[in-house]
Amino acid sequence: MTYLLQQLLNGLQLGSIYALIALGYTMVYGILQMINFAHGDLFMVGAFALFVAASVLGLPFVPSLLLAMIATAAIGVLIERLAYRPLRSAPRVSAIITALGVGLFLENLVNALSPYPKHVPTLLSNHSWVLAGVTISSIQIWIIVLAGILVLGLDLLVHRTKVGMAMRAISWDRTTAPLMGVPVNAVISLTFGIGAALGAAAGVFYALAYPIIDPYMGVMVGWKAFISAVVGGIGSIRGAVLGGLILGAVEILVAAFLPSTGRDLVAFALLLVLLVLRPHGILGRPRPVKA
């Protein structure tokens, strides 16, 4: 029982990271019906931005986190402006291929700048406590609490503010939104920026837990976060969080109780089974036809 609780706690930590990345996929999909396959690499960019902030500039944790989020947000906005916007009315497959290309570009750019894996310096002292037999570390608390705050903040933004209202309106009908006075391109840029910033936060948290970072770290994690978004119901904010937490828990539990090489197999099998049973994901709804 203690062992199970321990694993669930570890799963919550990994799941929080998947959830933050999944939010970026789901936000972009929600507003443009496009899968931004470069998003996993923005997670990697976030981790490298943390390395630059902490190691090169010597900043402490919180300023490093903020700098990584802001810098990655700027890159996310730039990618949309330069690579995706010109293709907005092109066939959807063009945008998907472009997104894959942008992802490869980011990996190779970082690889060219930093050919060897980097070690992110220790930014937070790591204490551990034992509660009822379950070991909990201060880094776990940081990750889970900060991820929770970011998720709640995003949920409030999307459901309680006018900007969030505009995002949801654009997602329903991009051509009518300007008739309400909504500057559609600015709102789309903001959506990419926020998604990238959340992905960067996930990269920072990941680097806290696993401090060796390399330019390809975003590939597998990115795919899994994408699966999380689809499992939860792509386009749904709460679905992305739920999907991330489920995938994190499943992965850790599989590794704990089965041969750990089965971890990724189970993750991808979960996607396939769910897509057959519930093509729209757990919280996703089939899009009603517009009147």
Added chain:
Amino acid sequence: MNAPFLQIRDLEVAYGRICAVRGISLEIAEGEIVTLIGANGAGKTTILRAISGMVPYTGSIVFGGMDLHGVPAHRRVALGIAHVPEGRGIFSNLTVAENLSLATWGRRDRLGIKADLARVHALFPRLAERAPQMAGTLSGGEQQMLSVGRALMSRSKLLLLDEPSMGLSPILVRDIFRVLREINATGTTILLVEQNAHLALQLAGRAWVLQNGRVELTGPAAALAGDPRVREAYLGG
């Protein structure tokens, strides 16, 4: 003499290689109700889209003395142009209250917004009753009320209406048209596109009859309603 409220000169709009509007000029004075009538494909909807900035065009559209060329659609709303589009353009995934609130984008005058919401609720009490409901659950008539109500929330000086009677029962149509008259009485200029020429000519002061992207006839609505060519083509003889 003041510049005309809305002046359109030599307007041309093409969708790809298909010309929808071929050189139309018209002027509207402040406070008028003007209607565009004509068969499907005559270019009526396209003219409204050009005015609100939804389609690129050649020629000029001058609103309140300002040439709108290059002004994006969302800025035209701030200038006072509201467009109630064909099919109503309701955001079904937002609540009724959110639909109305979204249309106040860019406005900072909380008190003014409150007053406008009260006015919309007075004109369409149903919208007040249904405020927390998802707009997609509204009936066709209620959606039309919401679409007009939204246009009022942006404090428009010029209201562009595309087929407000479409799909509504005669009673609802009468209600909507009564409200349009009230809105006009408070100083809002209205440019109305209607399939139902009979109704449109009753409401409007002046009318343009379009055919294949060109102006066929123009004049006071009452005169056109009595014109044999209009009677035969659009009023069922």
